Structures are given as structure tokens and as C-alpha cells.
Amino acid sequence: MAPREIVVRVNGEEYRGSAEPRVTLVDFLRDELGLTGTHVGCEHGVCGACTILMDGRTVRSCLMLAVQAEGHELRTVEGLAPADGPLHPIQEAFSEKHGLQCGFCTPGFLMTVEELLRDDPDPSEETIRSRLSGNICRCTGYQNIVEAVRYAAELTREAAP
Amino acid sequence: MSETPWVGRSLRRREDERLLRGRGTYVGDVDLPGQLHAVFVRSPFAHAAIGGIDADAALALPGVVAVLTAADVPAGPLPPFLWDTPPEKLVSALRPHLRPCHPPLLADRPLYAGQAVAVVVAESRYVAEDAAELVVIDYDPLPPVATLERALAPDALVVHEGWDDNVAVRFVVAKGDVEGALADAAVVVRERFSTQRQAGIPMETRGAVATWDATGDGLTLWSATQNSHPLRRALSRVSGVPQERIRVIAPDVGGGFGIKGVLYPEDLLVGLLAMRLGRPVKWIEDRLEHMLSAVHAREQVHEIEVGLDAEGRIVAMRDHVLVDTGAYNPLGLVIPYNTIAHLMGPYRVPSFEATAEGVITTKTPTAPYRGAGRPEAVFAVERSLDLAARRLGIDPVELRLRNLVRPEEMAYDVGILYRDGEPLVLDGGDYPEVLRRAAELVGWDDVEIRERNGRLVGRGIGVYVEGTGIGPFEGAVVEVGDDGRVAVRTGACTQGQGHETVFAQVCADHLGVDAGAVDVVTGDTDGLEKGWGTVASRSAVVAGNAVAEAAGIVREQALHAAGELLEIAAADLTLTAGRVVPRDAPDRGVGLGEVARAAREQGSPLASTRYFEPGTVTWANGAHAAVVAVDPETGEVELLRYVVVHDCGREINPMIVDGQVHGGVAQGIGGALYEEILYDEEGQLLNGTLADYLVPTAEEVPVIELDRRETPSPLNALGLRGVGEGGAILPPAAIANAVEDALSGLGAVVRRTPLTPPYVRSLAVPDATHLRSSGEDEILRP
């Protein structure tokens, strides 16, 4: 099928690209827009590595077509912290608590946590574990990720006026 | 040395910043101008002959560049990679039956469902996948050999041509009079234990990108491999390109766990395709093909006998181990030997006899996965000891304490050889203390079997030792630039273990600079002649000591060069925090960069390459304890608590060590409770997605309560013992012991993992045989 022009806003910037209607959103982000921070771990919606925000809510970009994102506002890991600025509190917390090893699952976790802390600035351990249970990490055993989320919540509350 | 050593600090990781910002470079992120995309066509049958392949329709699709089959690529088995040939000392002692058994690049007679039979190359991944569907292959299905039982039956179909049976490897390791000791034993536990087939599941699948520059740079291959130097050597063998003209780069790699530590046809084919087509070629495996064609692990059956005297002292151990190797056995006797070498573990066992057989089946090949034969051994032995404790009426902790090698018995010669051909000698640690500490942390004496809301609570404990830091060698280059920054290169690739941080810490101490001034590159064959790679809990030990040695030499070079520059004897200088200063006049110092420039101008730059060759392995140890609640109605097991006490010698970065333990334990919990690769009778994989193959999530892994002992290894200057695999070794045994304890009132015996609800329910309700899970296999001894 012929490629279609697609216009999306990603991390506050307008991007134009073209893709066949069958191209997944994650392939479009990575291959067409060069935003390779979002990863592909399964392509069947289970691992959460491809998690991004669309209009502020998490979506699995491997389960969406690029054409479905037309006109929407997307946020990816590249948009969490300013390019030359300090890390976002969630990123800072993941580093401080050693919540990442190989880093492959990490972008998906960061975006999931971004949504979680907006919904619940002071989540319990149970809530954290439940909200993270759609993301698979094979390296960390989750313990330091859970700690990182708690620490990120602390940093975020401190930063808030 | 700086005042506070860098080694021993929980330094934040150098690699985090780029990974957290989405700026890592995994192989899937390597994007070369004009690159083509490869997609493999894989056999849908477990065993088949191929009558013919018609690629016309595929080739006619616009955008398709090439379709290659077995006839188009070099024939024969893949070249050697790691440990294909056991060391001479081991061979002469064991005289093993060992048949070399490697897959070809592309199969003309596929031996497992998922084996690559053709490759399609096209302008885009999407087109290549379309074309792969259009390749018409005339398969003539042959009988599958899908189970150990069928592979060993007297009338079994022999899978490999020219063989007389399906046994790829067989050997016996023995010491003492087992027969006599068993006859005199007060109690003999005789059981069959099995460990299910599992998958390692790195979150990044496999992948490779290659580009060929015939006149200039030669062949460059990016691969998600754990072993870039051995991959370069193999690529040289199949391509005919000399190694000096090949560069293999393992960039950021999204987890490995052993699964990326074997040689795969796909990596080599991507290189060959780039040469043949004159354009860069990229291949990224999808998850479904990963489940089918990346190596599996752990499928073993043990028929074990353990004899004990009336006081609970082990007098004899005999085991017959069957290893399902799948369709090929690329690593020779690595897995079966690891299993056998870890059976006696931390215990005094006066007589021992173990027979191992690696058996070919028409399933995906198995290879080392975190633990590599050890979890299986530990499961059989730790389960046996719990059964013995029950029969003798001795507490399981007490029974183990009576058998553990004591610190004053170190170094303790176990009386067999290790896999490297050297005597297996336990080289230190306080095993009883580690076990007692785990028991104390879990409150062993307080955790009584009791009901909680209709659920039965049980406790389980176990111990292990692990041979770590195996040779043959690993190397490191340390170089100082004119800007004073230090470059370290090593062949020990990283898949998340934090090598950029820990090797910087080691280098910083031994050279006399800040860790922040050290830039570590791993997994790039450029600039380092030889390398082995990251497998087998070895990198910190082997590469770490190479870095220390090289850094120490560069320090001496720097002191000498600075001495000439300052006209002060080198002995009167010291190097700290990146400055060379006279001991008696600290304000007269000179920066390391300046020294490096002067040294370079004198024709002797500050640089050293060292290869560390360990004499043999060094032994890590640990004890794990689990508390579970079992619902006898549903068979559901909840892990209430998990305690780890371990000793991996000196720790370079305790935060990273803890992370390694957490990750290993989580994988072990997966193997204990959830994960099982299932095949049907036809050799068809039944659960090839992450929706069907269940790895633990944040909801299943409890907080791991961790404590440590640090007994420095006497075998290397840094005092290190390896830790990468340790966490994964004990969970199946510790959790199975706890589940059996919970069900002890019902007389249940846990003989296998995973402890899925149907299996546990069948133990709790013995007549619920219709609920028994597939793994209740009746494997026949040959």
C-alpha cells in the first residue's frame, strides 16, 4: 500500500514522516523519525518496552499503527529531560537506586512511572508493583525499580512548590 | 592510591545517563545508509527433508534483493566458538564419549522447528517479511524425536547421520567406594528429580548489522553478542576474511544471561550477506523467532541416590544425569560437566559417582543460561537432603551444618577435577556461617508450619557453591591520553553488568586517578588482539584483574616518565587523583596528561596490555531461604519472603553486586514457579510468546532480604569471586523445599519444577492425577 504522510507532535515538536498504513507506531518512531529510545521487546503487547505516552496516557506503540497517531501528542523517553539539562527526577531516581541494568526495558518503565506519579504522587508499594506489572524487566528483579519509583515520588514532591 | 579506594564503593553507574535518556546504541539502533533487511525462513517441522525451494515468487516482489538457501552458503557445521574442545587434562582423565555437533549456516535437513532454512533480503523489513511468506518449500516431514524418553528408546530414530544412537556426550566422574558406602548407610534417599526446559529471555532479542568495505575497513559487524572476539574468529573462518580485517562490536546489549553467549548462524550470515550483496545488511530477531530459535536451557533428569549415616552425615552420592541438548550440542560437555562438578557442592562427600549423558532431540538446542547446569544439580541434591532430614528426624539446617566443609578445612580438595581440568578445590569462605546467617534472617526456628487463612505455610533453605572466574584468559588495554583521561578496553562485553563503572573503579585505584577520568570500552575487537567474553560469572574476576595489572604497569610508567620530567627519582613520586607529585612537595605536581604527552614524545606512551590467565576457578557460595504460603485447593504458591546470604569475595561495587543477585533470584523464581518451555509430541513449541511463557513481573518477585560475607579469593590479586549467576542457582531448590514443607502433613514429595498450580494441587490432593502437568514424565533409563 502506498505510504501516507503522517504528522504527529512528539515531545512538543512537530514531526512529518511517511509510512504505509501497516507500519507500527514504534517502527515509525524509530525508523522514520530516528527516535530510537523507544524499544521493541516483543511486538505483541506484553513486555511494555515500547510504552510511550499519547495525549498523556500510556500506550504500547507496538500495538498501534503509525497512522493512528496522526494528530496526536506523543511523548517518548527522549522528551523526559531537556537534551542538555539535568535528568528528569524519575531518571535521576532510577540511576541513584540502580533501577536499570541493561537499560533495554528502561524507557518503557520510565514512561509508565511518569503516568503513575501523575495519577498518584505518593503510591504505596502495592500500587507501584501493580502498576508496573505490565512491564517486564529481566535484569533487576524489580526491587530497585520499586525503590526508584518511591524515590522519584519523593524527588517530585520536593520539587513541587 | 587515592585515600579512599574506589573499589568497594557503590558508585552510580557511568552507563546510566545515556541509557536513561534513550541515547543508548543497541544493535537495533544501528542504522547504516543503504542498508538492507534480512528475514529468516524457518522450518515449521521439527524434523524434515527439503525436496526443493522455489523462491521465484519471493524474488519477483518489488524490493526483494536476494533469497539464499543452504545451497548458496558454505556447507558444514559452524566453526568452533567457546569450549568446543575440553581441556586435554580433562579428556585424558575422563575419556569422555563426545561427538562434535554444530548446526550449519542454513539447514537442508532441519532438526528442530524454527531452524533457519533460507534467508530473504529486501529493501525494508516489511517487504522481507512479505517475501519470506512467498518462499515455497517442499518439506518432507520426518519423524520427530521430541522427548528424552523417545531419544533413548532402543528403537529410537537416530537424529544425526552417521551416529549409532542419540547420545552426544557421555562420561563418568567417580571417587571412593559408592557401592559399599550405600550398602552401609543408615538412610538412602533414591529419587528422580527433573528440571524443566526454560528460556533466558533477554528483553532485547538477538540481532546483527554488517557492512563490507572491500578496499578499506573490511568487514564490520555489530552484534548483540556476549563474545565479540570469538565471533570475529568464527566470522573469519566462514568468510575467509583475515581477522585483522574484521571488526566486531557488541554495542549496548539488552541482556544476555548466556543466551547470547553461543555462536549463531544468523550473525555469520548477516556478515556474509553484506559481503555478497555489497550493501549493509541488518537483521533484528522478533520475539517469536527468539522463542523458537535462540537457545533454551535446563532440561535435565536426575536419578539420584544419597546415603547418610544415622547422624545425618553424607556417606555416598550417586547420580545419573540426562541432559536434553536439543538438536545440536555446540558446547560439548560444558553443561553436563558443570552439573556433575557442582553436585557435591559445599559438602563433604566421601564417595561419589556420577554419570552424565547429553542426548539429542529434535528441539531447539540447549546451552548455558545463568547458572549453566548448576541449578539442576543443586535442585537434585538439596531436595534429597531435605528428604533425608525428614527421614532421620534432623532439622534441615542442622543436617546441612553437619556436612558443610568448615572454614578450617579450606583449601578443601573435593577429589575430582573441575571443567578446566584442574583439581576441584574449594578455596575459602565460611559456609556454616553463611547458612546460619540465612536461617537467622528468615527466623528459621520461628517459622512453624501453620495454616494462614486456609493456606499452608512452609519454609525452605538451601546452600550452593559456584566455580567462577574460569579461564582461559581475558585482556585489558589501559592507555592515558594527552588530556589525562584514561582509556580502558577489554574483551569482556557487557549486557548490563555495569562494566564501564566497575572496571573504571579498578583502574582508578591501580593507576591513581579518579574513576570519573576513566572511559571503559567493552566488546569492540578494535584495539585489543584477543578476548573471550562475558559468560560463566567470569568478567569481574578475569577482566578485572587484567585491568588492575595493566593499570599498575601504567602507573609505574607514569611515575618513571614524570621522574624524568621533574628530575626527581620515580621512587620519590606518587600518583594520586590524576597528578604525579613528589612525596615531600605535594604542591610541585604535574598532571597525568602532561606526563602522558611527554612520554609519548619520548616514544614510550603510557599504555599497557595485560592478559590475566587464572590458574583455575575461584569459589563463591551462598544460602537462600524461602517462606511460602500454599493454597491446597488451588495449588497456588505465594512467596512470602526470600532471604539471600552470599559471599562473592571482595565486591568492587556492592550496589551492582546486589543488582546481580536480585536479577538472578528473580530468574530463579521464574524457574521455580512459572517458566516452562512446552513442546508437543511432534516437537512443536506450544508457548512461543511472552503471553504464554510466563516470566515474573513486579507482582511476583518479593523483596529480597540480602546479607553478605566477603571472603577474599586467595587466587587473584583483587580477591574477587564471580557473582553473575549465583542468584539464579538456588531459588528452585529453596522454594521447592518450602512448598514440600508446607505440604509435609500430606506426605507430598516435590520432584520437579515449575511449581505451577496444577502440579502443586496434584501434590496436595494426591488423587487429582488428571491435573498433573506435562512434566510428570516417566523417563526411562537406557
Ligand code: FES
Ligand atoms: S514491544 Fe510492545 S509490548 Fe513488547
Ligand code: FES
Ligand atoms: S534492565 Fe535489562 S531488562 Fe530491565
